Amino acid sequence: MTLLEQYYNKFNEEHRLSxxxxxxxxxxxxxxIHECIGDRVNLxxxxxxxxxxxxxxxxxxxxxxxxxxELVEKNRKVIESKHQKNVHIWPGNAMDLHFLDDDTFDITxxxxxxxxxxxxxxxxxxxxxxxxxxxxxGYILVAYVMNEYSIIEYCFKKNKIRECIQNKSISExxxxxxxxxxxxxxxxxxxxxxxxxxxxxxxxKIIAADGPSDYMRKELNAMDEEVFNLFIQYHLATCERPxxxxxxxxxxxxxxxxxx
Numbered sequence: 658m659t660l661l662e663q664y665y666n667k668f669n670e671e672h673r674l675s676x677x678x679x680x681x682x683x684x685x686x687x688x689x690i691h692e693c694i695g696d697r698v699n700l701x702x703x704x705x706x707x708x709x710x711x712x713x714x715x716x717x718x719x720x721x722x723x724x725x726x727e728l729v730e731k732n733r734k735v736i737e738s739k740h741q742k743n744v745h746i747w748p749g750n751a752m753d754l755h756f757l758d759d760d761t762f763d764i765t766x767x768x769x770x771x772x773x774x775x776x777x778x779x780x781x782x783x784x785x786x787x788x789x790x791x792x793x794x795g796y797i798l799v800a801y802v803m804n805e806y807s808i809i810e811y812c813f814k815k816n817k818i819r820e821c822i823q824n825k826s827i828s829e830x831x832x833x834x835x836x837x838x839x840x841x842x843x844x845x846x847x848x849x850x851x852x853x854x855x856x857x858x859x860x861x862k863i864i865a866a867d868g869p870s871d872y873m874r875k876e877l878n879a880m881d882e883e884v885f886n887l888f889i890q891y892h893l894a895t896c897e898r899p900x901x902x903x904x905x906x907x908x909x910x911x912x913x914x915x916x917x
Contacts, residue, residue, distance in 0.1 A: 660838075660840060661728065661729070661773055661840065662728070662729050662730075664840055665729040665731060665732060666729065666731050670708045670709045670732060670735075671708075671709040671711075671735055674711050676874075677870070677874070677877035677878050677880075677885065678867060678870040678871050678873070678874050678877055680889075681867050681868070681870040681877075681888070681889060681892055682866045682867040682870070682906075682907060683711060683712075684889055684893075685864065685865075685866050685867065685868075685892060685893060685896055686712070686768070686798075686800075686866050686909055687712070687715065688893065689798070689862075689864060689909060689911060690712070690716070690764070690766070690798065693764055693796040693798070693911065694721075694764065697763070698720055698721075699720055699721065699722065700721045700722070700763040700764060701721070701722050701724070701761060701762045701763050701764075702716055702721050702722070702723045702724070702762060702763065702764045702765070702766065703723075703724050703726070703757070703761075703762040703764070703765040703766065703787075703790060703791070704716075704723055704724065704725045704726065704766045704768070705726050705751045705754075705765065705766060705767045705768070705769070705770055705783075705787070706726070706727065706728070706751060706767065706768055706769025706770040707725035707726060707727045707732070707736065707746075707768075707769075708727065708732050708768070708769060709732050709735040709736060710725055710727075710732075710735065710736035710739060710741070710744065712766060712768065713725040713736065713741075713744045714736070714739050714741045714744060717741050717742070717743040717744045718741065720743075721743065722743050722745070723743060723744045723745070724745045724747065724757070724762070725744055725745065725746050725747070726747045726748075726749040726751070726754070727746070727747075727748065727749075728748065728749065728750055730748070733746055733748060750770075751767065751770035751783045751786065751787075752770075752774075752779060752782045752783055752786060753786065754786040754787075754789070754790055757790045758790065759789055759790060760789075760790070760791075760792050760793070761790050761791075761792070762790055762791050762792060762795060763791075763792055763795050763796070764791075764795060764796045764797075764798070765787050765790070765791045765795065765796070765797045765798070766798050767783065767787065767797065767798065767799045767800065768798070768800040768909075769800065770783055771783065771799055771800065771801050771844075772800070772801070772802050772841050772842070773840060773841065773842070774842060775835040775836065775837050775839070775842050776835075777851075777852065777855075780852055781852065781855060781856055784797075784852070784856035784858065785856070787914075788856070788858070788914050788916075791914045792914070793914060793915070794913055794914060794915060795913070795914045796861070796911065796912070796913060796914075797858065797911075797912040797913070797914055798909055798910070798911050798912070799909065799910045799912065800866065800907050800908070800909050800910075801844050801849060801907065801908050801910065802841055802842075802843050802844075802906065802907055803843060803844065803845070803902075803903060803904065803905055803906065803907065803908055804831075804832055804833055804843040804844055804845045804848075804903070805845070805903050805904045806843070806871065806904060806905065806906045807833050807841075807843040808827070808831050808833070809872070809904070810871070810872070810906075812827065812831075826839075832845065845903060846863070846902060846903050846908075849863070849908070849910055853910070853912065857915075857916045858912040858913070858914065858915070859912060859913045859915045860910060860911070860912055860913075861911045861912065861913055862897060862911050863897075863902060863908055863909070863910045863911065864896045864897055864902075864908065864909050864911070865892075865895075865896045865897075865898075865901045865902050865905035865907075865908055866896070866905065866906075866907040866908060866909045867892075867905055867906050867907050868892045868895065868896055868901055868905050869892075869901075869904075869905075870888075870892065870906075871905075871906035871907075872906075
């Protein structure tokens with residue numbers, strides 16, 4: 658069993674997006690998926706790293722045909738337990754989609770796989786496969802976990818900074834150094850820019866999926882519903898602001914597959 662499978666066999670992924678900070682991420686991301694859908698119906702959508710199917714099921718209920726690819730068996734069983742028609746579940750790795758046909762999907766979601774890849778070559782392999790199976794001019798939405806969130810939340814809030822410097826897990830300019838023995842890798846906006854250029858993908862926009870919410874878990878939980886809804890309104894009004902992107906826990910890069 659891989660490190661990734663061990664982690665997700667213990668982690669409650671289904672619960673994560675139902676927490677207050679998870680609701681912010683889910684609500685925001687779904688809003689931008691709907692922007693990509695527009696007024697189109699019956700789309701074919703690929704959900705890579707589908708987890709327990711929160712996005713897959715929500716989109717299938719809207720009438721779209723969703724192919725959910727998930728590496729972890731425990732998560733696939735959760736999707737299956739929801740008995741949602743129009744969700745087609747495959748075991749698989751985002752770097753190898755040989756079981757999917759070319760030019761099939763109107764929209765591809767990559768929400769999870771990039772968190773756990775440690776080299777540029779691996780990330781570009783995902784993009785190569787995704788470009789193959791996504792229609793020309795189709796949308797590709799990619800989620801990342803961000804470097805500054807890791808530095809602030811782990812190195813400083815948890816007082817691990819001296820340890821990280823000593824074991825050389827961060828660079829002199831405080832960029833995390835990805836290691837295959839670690840579960841997550843963390844990127845900066847310029848890293849995303851470089852990946853897009855090498856993959857020949859066109860950015861439509863980039864958003865802070867959860868903005869400051871991951872830093873504010875306790876405060877969000879203490880809010881009444883009215884104030885929490887106001888926070889979501891605030892976040893939706895500001896999540897495209899460039900000054901907030903890099904420090905968000907997650908970003909979603911919204912791309913077009915313009916070259917085929």
